[in-house]
Amino acid sequence: MRGLALAATVCVMLAASPLYAQTPPAAPPAAAQVQKPFPTGTKYAFVNIQRVAAESAAGKTLAGKVQALNQQKVNELNERNKALQGAQQKLEAGGSVLSPTAIAQLQKDIERQQVDIQRFTEDAQQDVTTLQTQLQEEFQIRLSPVIQQVATERGLHMLFSVVDSGLVWADPSLDITTEVIQKFDAAPAAAAPAPKPAAPAAK
Numbered sequence: 586m587r588g589l590a591l592a593a594t595v596c597v598m599l600a601a602s603p604l605y606a607q608t609p610p611a612a613p614p615a616a617a618q619v620q621k622p623f624p625t626g627t628k629y630a631f632v633n634i635q636r637v638a639a640e641s642a643a644g645k646t647l648a649g650k651v652q653a654l655n656q657q658k659v660n661e662l663n664e665r666n667k668a669l670q671g672a673q674q675k676l677e678a679g680g681s682v683l684s685p686t687a688i689a690q691l692q693k694d695i696e697r698q699q700v701d702i703q704r705f706t707e708d709a710q711q712d713v714t715t716l717q718t719q720l721q722e723e724f725q726i727r728l729s730p731v732i733q734q735v736a737t738e739r740g741l742h743m744l745f746s747v748v749d750s751g752l753v754w755a756d757p758s759l760d761i762t763t764e765v766i767q768k769f770d771a772a773p774a775a776a777a778p779a780p781k782p783a784a785p786a787a788k
Contacts, residue, residue: 622758628742647724665705
């Protein structure tokens with residue numbers, strides 16, 4: 586099974602420009618539909634990992650962590666943009682009264698702030714991507730045994746992932762996503778993985 590698409594459900598994208606793209610409000614959930622009973626003796630089923638990530642308690646918690654970091658970066662970037670705009674307005678307003686030396690210094694300050702904003706944007710993108718990867722791995726480690734448990738209890742020989750298998754259509758009664766979410770929410774939270782040891786300092 587490939588990555589669990591946690592990042593896809595979070596939908597956090599940072600623009601290359603000095604302004605971050607805002608995550609649109611979540612759409613209201615669709616009305617619940619009564620699912621047909623799982624066919625007795627069936628040896629195959631499918632699961633929607635994206636739905637597990639979006640609806641499970643663990644998925645929502647991890648998504649919230651990424652969104653919180655993203656919002657923190659947005660707030661920091663807004664402050665930097667305000668400072669840059671203030672310097673630009675000062676240059677425009679004082680162009681006829683400032684000395685050439687003061688103008689040159691102000692122009693250098695503006696250029697420095699523009700470079701700093703670009704670097705901050707790139708670093709922020711990397712920070713969010715790193716957190717997404719870390720939490721996606723944590724999510725997969727926690728979810729995999731739950732999926733295996735459900736498949737074993739059902740006596741399945743094959744379990745397909747809707748996201749990865751290219752599944753076009755299947756009988757809705759073969760969908761075990763809701764059962765996976767319920768067992769995942771009921772499972773005790775696993776301890777967070779220990780951080781990787783730091784590399785030894787170079788002599």
